[in-house]
Amino acid sequence: MRGLEVHDGSVDLRLDIAYDPWTxxxxxxxxxxxxxxxSFSHREFxxxxxxxxxxxxxxxxxxxxxGVKGRMGRAxxxxxxxxxxxxxxxxxxxxxxxxxxxxxxxxxxxxSRDFQVQWDLFxxxxxxxxxxxxxxxxxxxxxxxxxxxxxxxxxxIAYAHFPLPVSDIMxxxxxxxxxxxxxxxxGKSKSAAIKMADAIIKYETGAPFDLxxxxxxxxxxxxxxxxxxxxxxxxxxxxxxxxxxxxxxxISRARGADVAQRAAVEFKxxxxxxxxxxFPIQNxxxxxxxxxxKATLHSLTGWHEKTPLKADGSVTFAGGRAxxxxxxxxxxxxxxADIAQMLPAAYQDTWQTLxxxxxVDLTMKVSLDGASRAVLCTGDVHFKGCSxxxxxxxxxxxGNGSFRVDVAERGAARVRGSxxxxxxxxxxxxxxxxxxxxDLHAKFREDADAFYIDDLEARAFNGSxxxxxxxxxxxxxxxxxxxxxxxxxxxxxxxxxxxxxLSPKSLTxxxxxxTKFEGKGAVGKDLAGSGKIEVRKGQLGELPLMLGLLNVFxxxxxxxxxxxxxxxxxxxxxxKVLVTRIDLIGQTLSLYGKGDVNKxxxxxxxxxxxxxxxxxxxxxxxxxxxxxxxxxxxDKIKGAxxxxxxxxxxxxxxxxLDPLLSLNxxxxxxxxxxxxxxxxxxxx
Numbered sequence: 001m002r003g004l005e006v007h008d009g010s011v012d013l014r015l016d017i018a019y020d021p022w023t024x025x026x027x028x029x030x031x032x033x034x035x036x037x038x039s040f041s042h043r044e045f046x047x048x049x050x051x052x053x054x055x056x057x058x059x060x061x062x063x064x065x066x067g068v069k070g071r072m073g074r075a076x077x078x079x080x081x082x083x084x085x086x087x088x089x090x091x092x093x094x095x096x097x098x099x100x101x102x103x104x105x106x107x108x109x110x111x112s113r114d115f116q117v118q119w120d121l122f123x124x125x126x127x128x129x130x131x132x133x134x135x136x137x138x139x140x141x142x143x144x145x146x147x148x149x150x151x152x153x154x155x156x157i158a159y160a161h162f163p164l165p166v167s168d169i170m171x172x173x174x175x176x177x178x179x180x181x182x183x184x185x186x187g188k189s190k191s192a193a194i195k196m197a198d199a200i201i202k203y204e205t206g207a208p209f210d211l212x213x214x215x216x217x218x219x220x221x222x223x224x225x226x227x228x229x230x231x232x233x234x235x236x237x238x239x240x241x242x243x244x245x246x247x248x249x250x251i252s253r254a255r256g257a258d259v260a261q262r263a264a265v266e267f268k269x270x271x272x273x274x275x276x277x278x279f280p281i282q283n284x285x286x287x288x289x290x291x292x293x294k295a296t297l298h299s300l301t302g303w304h305e306k307t308p309l310k311a312d313g314s315v316t317f318a319g320g321r322a323x324x325x326x327x328x329x330x331x332x333x334x335x336x337a338d339i340a341q342m343l344p345a346a347y348q349d350t351w352q353t354l355x356x357x358x359x360v361d362l363t364m365k366v367s368l369d370g371a372s373r374a375v376l377c378t379g380d381v382h383f384k385g386c387s388x389x390x391x392x393x394x395x396x397x398x399g400n401g402s403f404r405v406d407v408a409e410r411g412a413a414r415v416r417g418s419x420x421x422x423x424x425x426x427x428x429x430x431x432x433x434x435x436x437x438x439d440l441h442a443k444f445r446e447d448a449d450a451f452y453i454d455d456l457e458a459r460a461f462n463g464s465x466x467x468x469x470x471x472x473x474x475x476x477x478x479x480x481x482x483x484x485x486x487x488x489x490x491x492x493x494x495x496x497x498x499x500x501x502l503s504p505k506s507l508t509x510x511x512x513x514x515t516k517f518e519g520k521g522a523v524g525k526d527l528a529g530s531g532k533i534e535v536r537k538g539q540l541g542e543l544p545l546m547l548g549l550l551n552v553f554x555x556x557x558x559x560x561x562x563x564x565x566x567x568x569x570x571x572x573x574x575x576k577v578l579v580t581r582i583d584l585i586g587q588t589l590s591l592y593g594k595g596d597v598n599k600x601x602x603x604x605x606x607x608x609x610x611x612x613x614x615x616x617x618x619x620x621x622x623x624x625x626x627x628x629x630x631x632x633x634x635d636k637i638k639g640a641x642x643x644x645x646x647x648x649x650x651x652x653x654x655x656x657l658d659p660l661l662s663l664n665x666x667x668x669x670x671x672x673x674x675x676x677x678x679x680x681x682x683x684x
Contacts (some may be wrong), residue, residue, distance in 0.1 A: 509538020
């Protein structure tokens with residue numbers, strides 16, 4: 001009974017003493033006390049108990065209590081009938097009960113120092129039902145133990161290591177002198193249902209523990225973000241999430257270590273917008289874990305409008321810098337202007353110049369070292385009917401390829417990479433089936449504010465394409481200088497016509513071409529360059545296709561005679577293509593011309609001059625002109641042996657014949673030239 005302090009009230013005492021009648025010695029005594037309206041406290045639990053009443057009887061080595069009750073604050077307090085052994089060798093158990101005991105500072109002050117530490121971590125509020133049991137086992141040197149069982153009824157906590165305040169808590173806590181044991185703990189946070197897994201927390205300094213909270217249908221809102229630890233807020237700000245989730249929040253500590261926190265989130269039709277990815281994403285589903293500033297995505301899926309997306313990998317924030325390792329897949333992703341936001345600033349204007357549009361399937365891996373700002377991006381892309389502008393519009397581009405981009409920054413940024421496509425098909429007009437490139441690969445690099453494309457190679461129409469390009473001074477687009485050179489080798493016109501759905505179908509030959517250009521400022525401005533095209537071993541039936549080979553225009557045929565060879569030379573001067581030479585060589589007729597094309601307006605201006613090929617090139621029999629084939633020959637050259645002017649535009653060409661020679665004079669000239677040639681052959 002040491003430590004008991006009785007403050008006030010009244011006590012009725014009755015002392016019963018029994019004597020041995022033979023010896024007159026005391027052999028038994030009993031002390032009974034009736035308490036009324038008293039108050040007392042104990043130094044081991046200095047919570048004042050008031051309005052105390054009941055009976056206490058001391059008999060021998062036991063203190064029996066019955067009907068004892070009072071109030072602890074506003075809570076009703078009563079002691080269940082029982083006895084306390086006074087002998088240190090005797091065991092006992094007695095229980096007290098407090099109903100609706102308030103969790104206030106008075107109660108906190110009455111607790112042990114170890115328990116106060118836990119109280120400050122959980123910050124409980126509300127009222128509980130308390131069952132306090134005092135017990136000791138029989139035997140020598142047995143300790144008296146105090147055990148409390150707390151039944152929570154709509155309490156609340158704000159646990160230091162859990163970001164959400166929890167209210168309406170139901171469940172039980174068993175408290176001993178060594179630990180606390182939680183079981184069946186449930187509550188809510190706003191509209192989310194909260195559950196705490198069964199757990200044990202020991203008071204020992206540095207003791208290990210493991211707590212887990214589960215939240216169902218938790219809203220990702222500003223209040224939750226504000227309550228998160230700093231590392232988690234960095235991840236939140238990178239993704240800007242919203243919507244409902246199921247949350248598992250685990251707080252643990254290994255012996256002697258710091259407290260660690262880990263969160264697992266199950267997304268349930270959420271939305272987010274990663275700051276490095278310009279598309280807002282809706283209907284996000286899947287699982288993500290967060291630990292120590294690291295976010296790990298596990299088969300996360302979502303949609304951007306009609307584009308399904310999938311992501312795996314991790315994003316780690318440390319010291320304000322990010323470490324990224326992500327695998328991203330997108331199906332039918334539209335190439336929009338927003339994607340330029342993902343690119344370095346120097347490339348955004350290039351994207352706008354190319355104007356890529358259309359859907360692609362994309363899979364890529366991205367790794368970012370936030371400390372060195374090094375980026376490695378590899379992946380595969382499938383074009384599904386895209387368009388872009390590169391000189392002339394290309395539409396309905398389709399194909400498969402892969403890419404690799406390596407960005408390292410040590411002061412000035414350096415970018416290196418490569419692309420490879422197994423096949424790319426595109427057309428310049430929607431009615432055309434398209435051009436096709438296979439096995440296209442190139443290396444590119446950026447260094448000292450210059451961008452280089454090295455070793456560009458591709459296969460097309462049974463031939464090859466090769467070239468290089470560079471762009472200088474990317475930081476100032478008005479002063480950007482660029483240069484490029486490309487060559488085409490051994491391309492088959494027959495394949496080009498067939499794969500490109502061009503007309504006429506009878507064209508054949510082997511194509512060689514070269515072009516080189518340079519410029520300054522925006523693409524197409526101050527452009528200068530030159531190039532040439534050669535066709536050998538061919539059957540070239542129509543003039544417009546020859547100009548089509550220049551990628552200048554595609555026009556309706558005029559019924560020109562066949563040519564077996566062609567030479568084209570041109571120069572690039574700003575908005576114009578100056579064709580300085582077009583030679584179309586045939587067996588009986590050759591055309592020689594020149595002209596220009598305005599790339600911006602589409603205006604064209606050409607003039608062609610014919611030249612007859614006589615002598616052995618004309619069909620002859622025994623040295624005499626084969627008159628049986630003359631009508632066929634005349635029919636072939638009719639309307640094409642006089643100078644031809646071509647004007648108008650790409651889409652509306654105008655052909656004009658310049659009748660400087662009549663057909664009769666032409667035929668007479670043929671025979672005179674033939675006879676002159678025969679006389680020369682007879683001279684010794």
